[in-house]
Amino acid sequence: MKNIFIVILSIILILIGTPKVYAPAGNPITITILYDNYVFNEELKTDWGFSCVIEGTEKTILFDTGTKSDILFQNIKKLKVDPEAVELVAISHHHGDHFGGLFSFLKENNEVTVYLPVSFPDKFFRRVEKTEAKAVAVDKPVEICKDVFLTGEMGDRIKEQSLILNTDQGFVVITGCAHPGIVKIVKRAKEILDKKIYLVCGGFHLLEKSEGEIKEIISQFKDLGVLKVGATHCTGDQAIESFKEAYGKNFVQMGVGRVLKIAD
Numbered sequence: 001m002k003n004i005f006i007v008i009l010s011i012i013l014i015l016i017g018t019p020k021v022y023a024p025a026g027n028p029i030t031i032t033i034l035y036d037n038y039v040f041n042e043e044l045k046t047d048w049g050f051s052c053v054i055e056g057t058e059k060t061i062l063f064d065t066g067t068k069s070d071i072l073f074q075n076i077k078k079l080k081v082d083p084e085a086v087e088l089v090a091i092s093h094h095h096g097d098h099f100g101g102l103f104s105f106l107k108e109n110n111e112v113t114v115y116l117p118v119s120f121p122d123k124f125f126r127r128v129e130k131t132e133a134k135a136v137a138v139d140k141p142v143e144i145c146k147d148v149f150l151t152g153e154m155g156d157r158i159k160e161q162s163l164i165l166n167t168d169q170g171f172v173v174i175t176g177c178a179h180p181g182i183v184k185i186v187k188r189a190k191e192i193l194d195k196k197i198y199l200v201c202g203g204f205h206l207l208e209k210s211e212g213e214i215k216e217i218i219s220q221f222k223d224l225g226v227l228k229v230g231a232t233h234c235t236g237d238q239a240i241e242s243f244k245e246a247y248g249k250n251f252v253q254m255g256v257g258r259v260l261k262i263a264d
Contacts (some may be wrong), residue, residue: 028056030055031053032053033256033258034256035052035072035256036254038254040256047067049233050177051072054174057148060087062105064098066097087111087112087113090150093160107131116137149166150164158179159180160176160178165262170195171197182200197224197225202232204234206236
């Protein structure tokens with residue numbers, strides 16, 4: 001009996017002394033800015049426009065393609081991004097500084113689905129399909145892969161769609177130019193995913209807004225519970241500085257070459 005007790009006690013002591021093994025955490029979602037008129041990495045080329053690649057989601061996504069294909073690919077090469085790894089492409093709106101590099105990209109990788117606002121010209125859809133890529137017209141909110149959504153086409157004069165990433169930290173909104181209104185876009189995103197807003201980033205199109213109007217937008221961001229902000233591209237220097245002042249450590253510096261990691 002004594003021997004059995006000693007054996008049991010020994011097993012317990014071994015179990016207590018054995019370090020716990022935890023399953024490794026999943027890879028973070030990364031957002032890499034490929035094209036921007038603001039600089040983060042001095043080794044990269046800046047130019048008016050916007051593009052970023054999202055990795056770590058179910059499918060790798062290219063959001064917008066900047067203005068000039070040579071600059072886009074120069075930055076892609078330096079950032080060691082593999083164009084052939086991209087599976088989905090989403091274009092925010094029909095302005096050249098957001099789709100300019102698209103067709104050169106499709107020459108490199110046409111095995112993708114390209115999501116375009118439904119208001120794009122028919123000839124644009126035909127041109128995409130001529131490359132043998134698949135073109136999809138987006139009208140309403142849609143989930144394009146697990147936990148990644150498009151807002152659907154928004155706006156009156158200039159139609160635009162934005163990207164939403166559902167993460168454990170909250171959801172992330174990525175905008176091209178936010179022509180329909182950045183606050184309206186955030187509200188639409190919150191209708192699609194009713195959870196906390198971790199980050200809103202991209203172009204906010206506030207160049208022509210007054211100081212008072214910018215402060216009101218920041219106030220609405222706070223009321224909506226936006227935790228972090230990464231304003232860039234067409235937001236305007238004054239507005240960027242105002243967001244930086246209002247958000248402090250929760251302001252995310254953007255610019256070409258910036259890599260944002262969102263851990264689950």
